[in-house]
Every structure is written in C-alpha cells, then in structure tokens.
Amino acid sequence: MNSDTELAPAVQSILEAARERSGGEGVVSVDARSLPDALADAEAAGRVPVIAEVKPTSPTADGTRDDDPVELAQAMVDGGATALSVLTEPTHFGGSPEALERIREAVDVPVLRKDFVLDEAGMDVVEADLLLLIARFVDDLERLVAAARERGFQPLVEVHDRDELETALAAGAEIIGVNNRDLGRLEVDLETFESVAPEVPDDVTLIAESGISSPEDVRRMREAGADALLVGSAIMDHGTDDSDVTENTRRLVEAESDAATETETT
Numbered sequence: 001m002n003s004d005t006e007l008a009p010a011v012q013s014i015l016e017a018a019r020e021r022s023g024g025e026g027v028v029s030v031d032a033r034s035l036p037d038a039l040a041d042a043e044a045a046g047r048v049p050v051i052a053e054v055k056p057t058s059p060t061a062d063g064t065r066d067d068d069p070v071e072l073a074q075a076m077v078d079g080g081a082t083a084l085s086v087l088t089e090p091t092h093f094g095g096s097p098e099a100l101e102r103i104r105e106a107v108d109v110p111v112l113r114k115d116f117v118l119d120e121a122g123m124d125v126v127e128a129d130l131l132l133l134i135a136r137f138v139d140d141l142e143r144l145v146a147a148a149r150e151r152g153f154q155p156l157v158e159v160h161d162r163d164e165l166e167t168a169l170a171a172g173a174e175i176i177g178v179n180n181r182d183l184g185r186l187e188v189d190l191e192t193f194e195s196v197a198p199e200v201p202d203d204v205t206l207i208a209e210s211g212i213s214s215p216e217d218v219r220r221m222r223e224a225g226a227d228a229l230l231v232g233s234a235i236m237d238h239g240t241d242d243s244d245v246t247e248n249t250r251r252l253v254e255a256e257s258d259a260a261t262e263t264e265t266t
C-alpha cells in the first residue's frame with residue numbers, strides 16, 4: 001500500500017476502520033450477473049448505462065438519507081439504472097453488507113459492492129456481482145484481482161491517474177473505473193477521466209466515477225469514452241429526504257435521447 005500521508009483525514013480514518021473490520025467466515029462463491037451484458041442491453045435499448053449508487057451518506061455529503069435501501073434501489077431501477085453500486089462501509093457511508101444482500105435479492109440488475117476491501121478476507125463478507133478494488137489502497141492488486149475472480153466476482157479496479165491505470169492493466173483488470181474525486185483533497189474534477197480515458201485499451205469496460213451531476217456531465221463523460229457512469233450524490237440528493245430518486249436517475253439515463261437534448265438546448 002502507498003503511504004497514507006497524502007490522503008485527506010477522512011480517507012485515513014476510513015482506511016483505519018477498514019483495517020480493523022474482520023473478514024467473513026468461509027469463502028464466498030458467487031454466480032455473478034454480467035455487467036458487460038447489462039451494459040450492452042442498455043445501449044441496445046437507447047439508454048445511457050448508469051450504475052446508480054445507494055450511498056446513505058459520505059464524508060462529502062450534505063446529510064444522510066434514512067430511507068429503506070431496498071426502496072431506494074428499486075426506485076433507481078425504475079428510473080432505468082443498468083446496475084447498482086451499494087456502499088457496505090458502515091462507519092463513514094452508512095452502509096451495511098445486509099443492505100446489499102437485501103437489495104441483490106430484490107433486483108435483477110448486477111450489484112457492485114462498494115467498500116474498502118484491502119485483503120482476501122475482506123472479500124468474504126457478502127455476495128455481490130462486482131467487487132471494488134481501489135488500486136491505490138492495495139498492495140498486491142494482481143493477486144486480489146485473481147482472488148476476486150476465483151470467488152466469482154467481477155473485479156472493478158478503481159484508478160485515479162495513468163500510473164494507477166498501468167498497475168490495473170498489469171494486474172489483468174477488465175473493468176476499470178476512473179474516479180474523478182481526488183482522495184487527497186476530496187475534490188472532484190471531470191478532467192481526471194478525460195486525461196486517463198485515452199490510455200485505456202478498447203477491450204476494457206471503462207467507467208467514469210464521481211462528480212457526474214447533470215445530463216451535460218453524462219454527455220461529456222460519454223464523449224470522453226465512458227462505457228458506463230457511476231453516480232451517487234446526484235441521484236441520492238442527500239440534502240432532501242423526499243427527493244425523487246427515480247426521476248434523478250431517469251434524467252441521466254435519458255441524457256442521450258433526442259428529446260432530452262432538445263429540451264435542454266431550447
């Protein structure tokens with residue numbers, strides 16, 4: 001692992017909590033729903049592939065949403081989400097493995113487990129279709145990518161710059177997310193994706209993560225090469241408990257349809 005010193009205090013505290021959490025008992029074995037298949041279905045149906053994130057709160061959120069996570073997840077699928085991302089981190093994001101388990105039972109789309117998995121034991125907590133591995137935070141990415149696949153997970157490797165992209169590719173990652181949020185200052189810059197995307201080989205499934213809040217942002221990331229978009233805050237809308245999650249999802253999913261573009265430009 002790289003040194004923690006250049007990380008924001010909130011991120012250091014997240015990592016400390018992750019190191020203290022224990023792994024599961026036994027080894028998880030998953031029969032995963034394919035993300036590439038789900039993305040292809042969305043494209044065929046003329047929908048922007050949006051991975052909507054159930055994130056009750058976060059160190060940068062305006063508040064906390066206490067709604068039932070299963071209801072939120074269903075509302076996202078109703079709005080056309082192609083897949084879901086579910087935070088299972090309990091101390092800073094209000095997530096839980098139980099919420100993910102219940103959501104995965106309730107929906108048909110692929111579900112990503114969003115957490116700070118640092119070792120193999122950390123994988124054996126709950127079944128999910130995809131598992132996040134953050135390049136910056138793990139020592140032996142190649143081994144963890146293989147370990148995730150052995151369990152049936154599709155590993156999604158998160159990177160923030162070109163060096164991390166090289167590490168991810170060398171580790172055999174086939175699904176890569178570029179996080180627009182910098183973990184040092186916790187600031188978002190969509191140029192991050194734009195600078196890394198051209199270096200990503202075509203056969204990799206490429207996801208733009210964080211800071212996507214409008215149909216315009218969606219189009220900008222798609223033009224830069226995103227196969228899918230991972231969106232949390234703009235859909236959860238943490239400040240308001242009764243914000244319409246279905247509608248928030250739909251306006252991003254429809255960002256490339258003619259009607260959506262026309263309404264905005266007129």
Ligand SMILES: O=P(O)(O)OC[C@@H](O)[C@@H](O)c1c[nH]c2ccccc12
Pocket residue numbers: 053055114115116158179209210211212230231232233234
């Ligand atoms: O809420 P946003 O800006 O739409 O971002 C979603 C997602 O990318 C973000 O929650 C995230 C990206 N990488 C992570 C790693 C752990 C926890 C959370 C994240």
